[in-house]
Amino acid sequence: MALLASACTTLKPVDIAPEYASAPVESAFWDTIEAHAPPDWHVLLNDGPTALDWRLRAIDSAIESLDFQTFLWHFDTVGAMVLDHVAQAADRGVKVRILIDDTFLVHEDSVLLALARHPNIEYRVFNPFKRRSGGLATRQLLNLAEFHRLDHRMHNKAMVIDNRVAIVGGRNIADEYFGLDEQANFRDLELLLGGSMVQQVSAAFDVYWNDRWTFPIETLSHVEPSYVGLEEARKVAAGESGLHHEQAAAALQALWLDTVAKSDTGDTTLYFDQPPEDNPKNRDEAPVQVAHELIELFDNAESEIVIVSAYLVPTPHLEGAVARALDRGVRVRILTNSIRSNNHLAAHSAYRRHIDTLLGYGVELHEVRIDAKDRDRYMITPVDRKMLALHAKALVIDDDKVFVGSANLDPRSLRINTEMGLLVRSERFNRSVREALEGDFSAANAWRLELQEDGSVQWVADDQRLASQPAASFMQSIEDWFFSHLPIEGEM
Numbered sequence: 001m002a003l004l005a006s007a008c009t010t011l012k013p014v015d016i017a018p019e020y021a022s023a024p025v026e027s028a029f030w031d032t033i034e035a036h037a038p039p040d041w042h043v044l045l046n047d048g049p050t051a052l053d054w055r056l057r058a059i060d061s062a063i064e065s066l067d068f069q070t071f072l073w074h075f076d077t078v079g080a081m082v083l084d085h086v087a088q089a090a091d092r093g094v095k096v097r098i099l100i101d102d103t104f105l106v107h108e109d110s111v112l113l114a115l116a117r118h119p120n121i122e123y124r125v126f127n128p129f130k131r132r133s134g135g136l137a138t139r140q141l142l143n144l145a146e147f148h149r150l151d152h153r154m155h156n157k158a159m160v161i162d163n164r165v166a167i168v169g170g171r172n173i174a175d176e177y178f179g180l181d182e183q184a185n186f187r188d189l190e191l192l193l194g195g196s197m198v199q200q201v202s203a204a205f206d207v208y209w210n211d212r213w214t215f216p217i218e219t220l221s222h223v224e225p226s227y228v229g230l231e232e233a234r235k236v237a238a239g240e241s242g243l244h245h246e247q248a249a250a251a252l253q254a255l256w257l258d259t260v261a262k263s264d265t266g267d268t269t270l271y272f273d274q275p276p277e278d279n280p281k282n283r284d285e286a287p288v289q290v291a292h293e294l295i296e297l298f299d300n301a302e303s304e305i306v307i308v309s310a311y312l313v314p315t316p317h318l319e320g321a322v323a324r325a326l327d328r329g330v331r332v333r334i335l336t337n338s339i340r341s342n343n344h345l346a347a348h349s350a351y352r353r354h355i356d357t358l359l360g361y362g363v364e365l366h367e368v369r370i371d372a373k374d375r376d377r378y379m380i381t382p383v384d385r386k387m388l389a390l391h392a393k394a395l396v397i398d399d400d401k402v403f404v405g406s407a408n409l410d411p412r413s414l415r416i417n418t419e420m421g422l423l424v425r426s427e428r429f430n431r432s433v434r435e436a437l438e439g440d441f442s443a444a445n446a447w448r449l450e451l452q453e454d455g456s457v458q459w460v461a462d463d464q465r466l467a468s469q470p471a472a473s474f475m476q477s478i479e480d481w482f483f484s485h486l487p488i489e490g491e492m
Contacts, residue, residue: 010146011130013212013279014219019097020210021202025064025162029249033194033256034164040195041263042424044404046436047378048179049243051171052078054192056244058161059085061252062094067160067205069099071153071406072172075111075233077180079173081244083115084234090120097121099209101154102128106136111233112217113225123217126154126208127280132221148281151491154208155406155417156272157190158201165194166201168422170310170393170406177391179379180243184343186391187368187378187440189308191404191422194260197268204272204420211275243380266426271405273418283415290407290421291414295321297397297423304331306396308437310389312336313350313410313492319357326362334358335440338367338447338459339469339480341389347410349483350492352469359451369461369470372445388445393421394433401425402433411490 024030045051059066059082066089073079090096098115102125105112109132116123129150131142143150160166169190171177179185193201208214247255271294273287298305298321305325312334314322322332342348358365368390375388393413395403405421407413424430439445443462447470450458459466471477 011128011149014215015212016210016216018210020206021067021160021163022065024164024199027063027162029061029063029253030162030164032253033260036257037194037260038263038265040193040197040268041260041265042191042193042268042422042429043259043263044433044436045167045169045190045192048177048185048188049380051188051190052081052178052180053244055159055167056081056085057247057252057255058159058165058167058192059089060246061165061256062089062161064094065160065162066094066096067099067158067202067209068097069156069158069205069208070173071101071155071157072104072174073100074104074174075108076175077236077243078175078178080234080236082173084236087115087118087234090118093120095120097209098123099126099205099214101126103153106139109217109221110223110226111229113221113223114227114230116217117225124209124214125217125220126211126275127152127213128215128220146281149279151416152276152280153417154275155413156208156420157406158205158420160198160202160205163199163202165192166198167192168201168420169404170391181379182386184370184387184389185375185379186389189392189394189404191424192259193268193422197270197422200270204270208275213275213280264424264426264429264432266424266429268425269423270420271403271423272420275418286415287418288415290405290419291317293423294395294403294407294409297395297401297403298322298325301325301330301397303398304333304396306434306437307332307334307409308390308392308394308440309334309336309409310391310393311342311344311347311351311408311410311413311492312354313347313489314354314358315411315414318409318414319354322358322363323361331364332362333364333366333441335366335368335390335437335446337390338369339471339476341368341370341387343389344492345476345479346483346486346488347492349480350410350489352480353484353489355449355457356451356455359449359457365449366441366446367449367459368440368446374439374442374445377439394437396430396433396437398430400427400430402430410492412492416491
């Protein structure tokens with residue numbers, strides 16, 4: 001009864017004086033890099049270890065400011081490395097603003113409070129749980145009355161350094177997103193970018209930072225800060241020290257100059273959902289700006305649409321856009337997770353209800369194999385016992401457009417959560433992304449789904465042909481069938 005009574009109280013939004021990012025930092029370090037860079041440049045961070053290296057290098061390059069927005073941050077090896085580099089940046093005088101969604105901040109408040117006590121660090125939480133004790137299940141029960149508000153999450157991922165460079169894409173901060181997990185890792189994508197677009201990413205960060213449903217961590221939690229816990233969270237195991245090597249300022253600048261010289265250019269547009277003005281539970285204020293832009297991309301495609309989406313549950317609008325594209329003669333290829341590689345079985349169960357429709361339209365449908373033969377591209381060795389899954393979210397449109405961001409093609413990304421991403425118009429970049437993705441579609445790394453004359457579907461790889469889904473077990477198939485009959489697709 002006490003739990004139910006406490007769950008009836010609701011959280012009220014906060015009104016805090018707005019804060020905004022500073023102008024791009026003027027320094028010899030960044031000025032030298034900019035002098036050798038095009039007005040707008042970007043680099044595809046295609047594999048996890050490289051992406052981790054550049055994230056840490058970017059943090060180490062910060063002189064005055066670091067703005068960091070993410071959905072999930074675990075204090076494992078990757079999380080500890082990022083946390084330690086962020087803390088070191090704050091120690092040398094960099095003003096750090098951290099904005100994170102509250103979904104997975106369980107049992108971490110004491111560490112976060114200690115981090116926020118640093119004079120150069122501010123830590124805010126988007127759309128938080130009011131009752132914060134217990135694990136995930138207990139916290140959901142304690143906040144039961146606020147389900148519709150808490151169902152809306154901030155899924156954006158961005159990091160801005162000195163308002164001069166940024167990283168935008170799909171990776172959260174945890175081992176499995178950077179190829180370091182000992183069992184299973186994600187294939188993911190991000191863009192490292194510089195130029196005028198960075199200031200737009202920074203302005204989008206400010207929109208969320210100043211939202212009324214973004215709370216300073218110290219206003220939410222009343223546990224004591226744990227400085228011991230913070231020090232433990234920053235520690236990286238000695239055996240992991242070889243993952244990243246620190247560089248002196250001159251060597252660091254040389255790496256930036258070399259990367260800029262090899263970067264791609266093109267006209268870049270930022271897509272991002274606006275956070276709700278009133279209460280996140282109000283679905284009439286659904287964050288659909290990114291969804292509308294993506295549908296427009298589909299409707300303007302002339303020759304080909306390549307879709308890479310970790311979670312694929314087409315909404316009626318999206319399914320209609322795919323059908324219209326195919327009717328125009330546009331080729332549509334899709335890569336998503338298979339039943340075994342999908343880490344959310346219920347999401348896969350919702351997707352499987354669309355397989356026959358998509359294949360019937362003429363879509364070329366592929367699913368990631370957990371035992372992809374080239375999975376060593378995305379994780380550190382040895383990989384013999386490691387599994388691969390897909391977390392990337394990307395579109396390749398015709399021969400001149402590429403979208404990389406945080407949005408899956410499912411109802412949760414398109415109608416419930418907020419998302420962001422970058423559209424690049426560049427034939428050269430389009431070619432390079434196609435080359436990076438082509439191996440993912442190959443029969444060595446993905447199942448190709450084939451619709452048979454009798455209406456059945458077969459899963460085909462270079463060494464196998466299956467008449468049913470490549471499930472891990474009969475029980476997984478039963479669970480998948482069960483979830484597919486529940487009315488939960490709109491929440492996936």
